[in-house]
Amino acid sequence: MTEIPKNHPRYESLMAREQIVAGVEKGMTSRQGLIAQGRGEAFDYLIGENTTEGAAYAEAVAVCLLLLAENPVISVNGNAAALAAAELVMLSQLTGAKLEVNLFHRTDERVKKIIGELKENGADVVLGENAEPLLPLEHERAKVERDGIFDADVVFVPLEDGDRCQVLTDMKKLVIAIDLNPLSRTAQTAHVSIVDNLKRALPNMIDMIPEFRNMNEEDLWEIVDAYDNNVVLMDAIETMKENLTAKQNEILGIDEDSDKNDGKPDETGGKRSGNDKRNAEREEARRNARIQRNAETARKVMMRGGDLMME
Amino acid sequence: MTEIPKNHPRYESLMAREQIVAGVEKGMTSRQGLIAQGRGEAFDYLIGENTTEGAAYAEAVAVCLLLLAENPVISVNGNAAALAAAELVMLSQLTGAKLEVNLFHRTDERVKKIIGELKENGADVVLGENAEPLLPLEHERAKVERDGIFDADVVFVPLEDGDRCQVLTDMKKLVIAIDLNPLSRTAQTAHVSIVDNLKRALPNMIDMIPEFRNMNEEDLWEIVDAYDNNVVLMDAIETMKENLTAKQNEILGIDEDSDKNDGKPDETGGKRSGNDKRNAEREEARRNARIQRNAETARKVMMRGGDLMME
Numbered sequence: 055m056t057e058i059p060k061n062h063p064r065y066e067s068l069m070a071r072e073q074i075v076a077g078v079e080k081g082m083t084s085r086q087g088l089i090a091q092g093r094g095e096a097f098d099y100l101i102g103e104n105t106t107e108g109a110a111y112a113e114a115v116a117v118c119l120l121l122l123a124e125n126p127v128i129s130v131n132g133n134a135a136a137l138a139a140a141e142l143v144m145l146s147q148l149t150g151a152k153l154e155v156n157l158f159h160r161t162d163e164r165v166k167k168i169i170g171e172l173k174e175n176g177a178d179v180v181l182g183e184n185a186e187p188l189l190p191l192e193h194e195r196a197k198v199e200r201d202g203i204f205d206a207d208v209v210f211v212p213l214e215d216g217d218r219c220q221v222l223t224d225m226k227k228l229v230i231a232i233d234l235n236p237l238s239r240t241a242q243t244a245h246v247s248i249v250d251n252l253k254r255a256l257p258n259m260i261d262m263i264p265e266f267r268n269m270n271e272e273d274l275w276e277i278v279d280a281y282d283n284n285v286v287l288m289d290a291i292e293t294m295k296e297n298l299t300a301k302q303n304e305i306l307g308i309d310e311d312s313d314k315n316d317g318k319p320d321e322t323g324g325k326r327s328g329n330d331k332r333n334a335e336r337e338e339a340r341r342n343a344r345i346q347r348n349a350e351t352a353r354k355v356m357m358r359g360g361d362l363m364m365e
Numbered sequence: 366m367t368e369i370p371k372n373h374p375r376y377e378s379l380m381a382r383e384q385i386v387a388g389v390e391k392g393m394t395s396r397q398g399l400i401a402q403g404r405g406e407a408f409d410y411l412i413g414e415n416t417t418e419g420a421a422y423a424e425a426v427a428v429c430l431l432l433l434a435e436n437p438v439i440s441v442n443g444n445a446a447a448l449a450a451a452e453l454v455m456l457s458q459l460t461g462a463k464l465e466v467n468l469f470h471r472t473d474e475r476v477k478k479i480i481g482e483l484k485e486n487g488a489d490v491v492l493g494e495n496a497e498p499l500l501p502l503e504h505e506r507a508k509v510e511r512d513g514i515f516d517a518d519v520v521f522v523p524l525e526d527g528d529r530c531q532v533l534t535d536m537k538k539l540v541i542a543i544d545l546n547p548l549s550r551t552a553q554t555a556h557v558s559i560v561d562n563l564k565r566a567l568p569n570m571i572d573m574i575p576e577f578r579n580m581n582e583e584d585l586w587e588i589v590d591a592y593d594n595n596v597v598l599m600d601a602i603e604t605m606k607e608n609l610t611a612k613q614n615e616i617l618g619i620d621e622d623s624d625k626n627d628g629k630p631d632e633t634g635g636k637r638s639g640n641d642k643r644n645a646e647r648e649e650a651r652r653n654a655r656i657q658r659n660a661e662t663a664r665k666v667m668m669r670g671g672d673l674m675m676e
Contacts, residue, residue: 071397078396085386085396085399086382086386088396088399088400088403089382089400089402089406091400091403092399092400092401092402092403092405092407093403093406094403094407095400095403095404096405096408096546097407099548235407237410237609237612284617287616288613288616291609291612291613292613295609295610298548298602298605298606298609299606301548301602302599302602302603305595306595306599
């Protein structure tokens with residue numbers, strides 16, 4: 055793996071990227087998994103790379119459901135194994151959920167590699183090798199184990215595809231999904247949609263287990279019943295809009311503390327003659343005027359009052 | 366390449382993904398390129414997978430700048446070559462811009478492969494093999510050709526990294542970037558930021574050339590001078606916010622035409638007995654009540670008046 059300094063502003067995101075690339079090298083993660091990781095990065099950036107209040111709520115409800123379930127199963131794909139094998143194993147052990155490898159681009163080799171990775175991280179039994187085409191989907195994607203996902207009452211699917219999520223809910227299973235895209239079909243279809251990074255969501259959930267483990271079933275069901283997935287989705291989208299507005303304000307704000315921007319040292323270096331200095335001042339004045347104009351027009355666009363196109 | 370039906374709702378996006386994977390197989394595109402493609406997909410989805418008015422404006426200004434430039438250079442990386450080799454060659458021929466292969470994860474082998482791809486698509490000369498470390502960046506990323514990007518007055522960089530974009534503007538070059546992420550450092554640093562998919566932007570630009578080719582320099586400069594990059598960025602972010610709001614309304618709209626959702630055929634199939642029918646009606650009433658509540662709470666969240674967390 056490439057060495058990334060811990061103080062890099064995007065350390066977490068870059069580390070995750072390295073883990074996914076390592077997953078490809080280990081033969082666990084597919085090329086499509088790399089593209090999916092990129093999509094996730096973009097949505098995570100928009101969500102603020104933080105667990106929102108709504109996501110924490112969904113994570114709590116997910117823990118309740120896993121504790122309530124009679125036959126919960128955690129579905130594991132190549133990206134999940136590359137990013138959080140140890141956390142998946144721990145969640146499985148603490149909730150009694152089975153682990154089942156379930157791949158969109160399934161090959162027996164990748165299934166074996168992922169099972170190996172989970173076992174290296176402490177898993178005892180991992181399902182997936184004896185999968186049969188039991189779901190109403192085309193052959194390879196239809197495969198699940200009879201004692202695993204097929205019989206499960208609650209399925210926890212970090213990073214699932216929309217079709218399969220739909221099929222699982224049609225089979226009356228309760229589906230918990232982790233998906234950073236609140237607009238995805240998976241997020242819209244699952245019963246509990248955790249709009250959070252897998253690498254934040256799983257440790258959060260593990261931390262929450264002691265709080266819920268000793269509650270009686272009735273209290274747990276009360277929490278689950280009160281949960282409203284649309285509210286959580288709405289909240290995630292709202293957070294993205296707020297972050298986009300903050301970015302707009304940041305761009306517009308340039309003129310409000312322009313001295314901060316213009317006060318930075320001249321990058322060409324060296325001392326300036328009097329002439330150079332006057333030129334520089336003129337240049338600065340011009341730039342300020344331009345920035346001023348930008349901010350004014352940009353504000354109009356934010357209000358959708360401006361006419362963008364040249365005539 | 367996987368066969369994708371032309372009528373698939375996400376045909377363009379899936380085709381691009383296949384092209385990028387093919388680029389990796391050909392040795393042109395890096396694994397990081399796959400992740401970058403995923404990020405692009407997410408932002409393209411938010412922008413509506415369409416050329417916005419603001420993007421069309423930026424594309425027009427980019428064409429003017431390429432026509433005005435004395436030594437314009439089109440920088441080509443592995444993703445650009447995988448997605449639009451023919452269009453890059455055509456743009457180069459119609460504007461007189463040189464082509465230079467310039468990679469973030471540079472290897473001589475990848476440079477050669479990309480040059481080969483561009484030549485197969487009709488390019489005569491492609492720079493990049495004789496690059497020297499001329500930019501103030503660490504060794505590999507510093508490499509550009511002296512007669513190419515180093516001497517260029519206008520550099521067109523589809524899919525550039527932020528550091529290098531900054532260095533090029535510091536060198537007083539005019540930089541045109543294509544970047545679907547209006548929040549990226551590249552988009553914020555370039556003089557003209559085209560927030561559009563490469564595969565839409567390049568054909569648009571090629572189509573615009575006849576309109577501008579016969580204009581005199583003064584008129585072209587007038588168009589360039591009137592251009593305001595912040596307005597275009599603001600517009601792109603605004604479009605994303607609007608699309609997110611539309612999605613929220615779609616989720617909230619469930620109750621407004623609930624008969625559309627509830628009228629769909631019962632997926633369990635078969636005829637219902639009178640008892641079943643009464644149960645189904647009760648079930649439907651319950652579901653409607655729940656949906657109603659969802660919409661109400663969700664509206665509150667949109668107004669940020671609701672309290673999400675359970676007590």
